[in-house]
Amino acid sequence: MSTRTPLMAGNWKMNLNHLEAIAHVQKLAFALTDKDYDAVEVAVLVPFTDLRSVQTLVDGDKLKIKYGAQDLSAHDSGAYTGEISGAMLSKLKCSYVAVGHSERRQYHAETDEVCNAKVKAAFQHGLTPILCVGEELEVREAGNAVAHTLTQVEGGLKDVPAEQAETIVIAYEPVWAIGTGKVCGAEDAQEVCAAIRGKLAELYSQELADKVRIQYGGSVKGGNVAEIMAQADIDGALVGGASLDADEFVKIIRFRDQ
Numbered sequence: 001m002s003t004r005t006p007l008m009a010g011n012w013k014m015n016l017n018h019l020e021a022i023a024h025v026q027k028l029a030f031a032l033t034d035k036d037y038d039a040v041e042v043a044v045l046v047p048f049t050d051l052r053s054v055q056t057l058v059d060g061d062k063l064k065i066k067y068g069a070q071d072l073s074a075h076d077s078g079a080y081t082g083e084i085s086g087a088m089l090s091k092l093k094c095s096y097v098a099v100g101h102s103e104r105r106q107y108h109a110e111t112d113e114v115c116n117a118k119v120k121a122a123f124q125h126g127l128t129p130i131l132c133v134g135e136e137l138e139v140r141e142a143g144n145a146v147a148h149t150l151t152q153v154e155g156g157l158k159d160v161p162a163e164q165a166e167t168i169v170i171a172y173e174p175v176w177a178i179g180t181g182k183v184c185g186a187e188d189a190q191e192v193c194a195a196i197r198g199k200l201a202e203l204y205s206q207e208l209a210d211k212v213r214i215q216y217g218g219s220v221k222g223g224n225v226a227e228i229m230a231q232a233d234i235d236g237a238l239v240g241g242a243s244l245d246a247d248e249f250v251k252i253i254r255f256r257d258q
């Protein structure tokens with residue numbers, strides 16, 4: 001049986017200002033119990049402008065909710081207007097940072113090379129990257145979902161040493177299932193997640209592959225999370241829309257009760 005602790009991460013995307021963020025995290029914290037935290041790791045990936053507020057709340061109330069950002073710069077510092085470095089996120093005690101979310105790849109032209117540089121920057125600053133991968137609809141329809149996704153995994157991990165790679169989180173998010181209400185069938189998601197684990201074994205070792213947490217993302221809700229989490233190679237969810245509703249996100253965290 002897997003010893004991987006499930007990671008349920010809410011990606012708020014560009015939602016909730018710093019005041020709304022406090023209210024939302026307080027609501028989550030009020031609902032969650034030690035039993036929840038013993039079974040599942042809970043994280044929120046928030047807009048940069050929310051980080052300080054969330055940090056203050058988490059620190060002040062000694063909350064067990066982890067937090068992080070949705071992107072970081074590949075650079076450490078310098079003339080990169082509008083960018084936020086890994087060092088800055090680390091200073092705010094972020095645990096996680098998403099890298100290569102499909103919305104970054106699509107709207108900001110992030111390539112596998114850029115994602116690879118960001119994965120390295122995250123590790124360099126003590127952050128755990130959540131590397132997002134997944135195919136567009138036409139790629140799936142052409143039968144190339146696995147090959148496409150594995151290319152992204154390999155590209156994102158290029159020259160990343162094993163001692164870092166073993167702590168990465170990979171989120172498999174088929175682009176056509178994001179925010180559309182169309183969930184990837186649990187068996188289809190398992191097929192790709194198993195292939196990702198196989199690729200990690202090929203690139204590193206089976207022992208390392210067995211340690212890495214692989215999330216599924218794409219229209220996850222309380223009503224479908226149990227079936228997704230029942231798959232052998234799925235170790236959590238990266239949740240967009242449903243994470244903005246505290247009650248729904250709590251249901252996802254309590255997937256064993258659904």
Ligand SMILES: O=C[C@H](O)COP(=O)(O)O
Binds near residue numbers: 218241
């Ligand atoms: O990062 C989260 C994913 O993009 C999934 O978003 P969604 O749950 O709204 O489909």
